Amino acid sequence: MSAPARVRRAAIAVAPVVFVLLWSTGFVGAKYGLPYAEPFTFLALRLALAGVLLAALAVALRAAWPAGRTSAGRAGVAGLLLHAGYLGGVFFAIDSGLPASVAAVTVSLQPVLTAALAARLLGERLWAVQWLGLVLGVGGVALVLAPGLAGAAGEQGTVPPVGVVSCLVALLCGTAGTLWQKKHGDHIPLLSGTAVQYAAAALALVAVAGLTESMAIQWTADFVLALVWLVLPLSLGAVLLLLLLLRRGSASGVSSLLYLVPPATAVEAYLLFGEELLPLSLFGVVVTTVGVALVLRPPGRRTAVG
Template sequence: MPAIFSHRLWLAAMPLLFVVLWSTGFIGAKFGLPYAEPFTFLFIRSALTLALLAPLAHWLSGEWPRGIRLWGHIAVSGLLVHGAYLGGVFYGIYLGMPAGLASLLVGLQPLLTAGLAGPLLGERLTIRQWLGLLLGLVGVALVLGGKLDPGESLFQGFGLGALGAVLVALLGITGGTLYQKRHCTGMPLLSGTVVQYLATVALFGIGALLFEERSVEWAPVFVLTLGWLVLVLSISAILLLMALIKRGEASRVASLFYLVPPVTALQAWWLFDEALPSASLAGMAIAIAGVVLVVKGQPARADKPRT
């Protein structure tokens, strides 16, 4: 009986554990970026992940995408889902955007996806989803309004460059989700992720060569952060997601994704003293409610972004 209870408790905790792991990606960016530039940081992380994930994919499944065309589609989705998304988030935080706010903005991906799924994929929005879209926009306006600084920085601690970078991340993960749904339906999850990382490593490598000095300070904090992002987030979180999908729990993961911004904001407040004004807190609650309405009004998606 104790073994059965422990097994059931583990199954119940798996979706929440996945969300907690996902939220730490934003915190990892905050910890690691003082020691390496964004593209350089992401190139090292992606290369290490690829080196570990490729043999793991061969060992666990042995199934690889079939046909050069599918490989190409998977690579494009990787450039969007990993390249534009991670690059935008890391650059936004690098330029001063708080980790909690970055998490909230890219957490609006279900809203933007739902808004574009109609014209691009022929999906109809329900009244509940339209209400969710409206609430999400109102919430973001309140959050950004609460951070507005009439001084030169425009927002408290960051400017339009950081906001633009995170918006690129939002557009990247949204476009990647729609592209993957349309063109990568036959993608094996684990080996397909390897193909995505192949394209991502090339993108970040080119970015580091062209735009950065590629200097890294191998301080203990950076090494530990890199190890966490590679082993716990990029490897363990993927395996956990595979286990959830295998057990039919993907819908629970989708419904719990709206918890990521407040969990990230709580972690950022505790670790970095990132505080949000009362108007921003109200806006975050309204935006999360909007995401909940959109997610509850559509079929569950298994193709969630990875941090």
């Protein structure tokens, strides 16, 4: 095997790990940015900046653009679902007072929902051991977040209904967006197609923000740093990796990587901010990792289910 081939193979192997690490830091941007801007305004600005940067990069590299209105429209629909719907729902839920741990458990159902629908809509088939992995993933996430869930319940007593509804909307949009992207996104250029996604999502969020928010922004150092982090490593790095992984793997397999985000976030919070990481949470990290490994392992000779 040639050196370039080995480098490419290694890059493909580490891409899921890099994606999880980048995606899991999204809570940092939300934590530091939301106090200074309302959720839809914040997201609209983030996605507009990311779209402009990607469009400029596509022009500089002379990359292809979506061919015709059909391809551009499909990219726009993916953007509305994956970015405006999913991210907007999560940001609004947290801003409305829903504990981040509750939101994480809710959206962690996405891999199971994606797998169930992918079997019907995309013809994907999961083996029995992979379904076991999906179940272990849900259980592991619950174990990781159990201390936080108990603390949130003890401190707040009840969760805001509007936050729960918003989180469920995010779950449905994220699932639909993943399936749509897997079905229609393979033939859309990655850089320019993602720029179109961001443009469509930003326009929708600006419209919603104009109707529901003041759109005021406090340009503090914390807000600027949070915005830069969310635009560059998250909207450019992590999202491009997500779309690339969807091109190479199944929708259900790629979605299962989202199970690793809450455990990674818990570990990062422990290392960076000194937040408590209890033995139960550590056990949940192990269970979640085993679950994802079962989903992603080669099928071998087993019986397909679904």
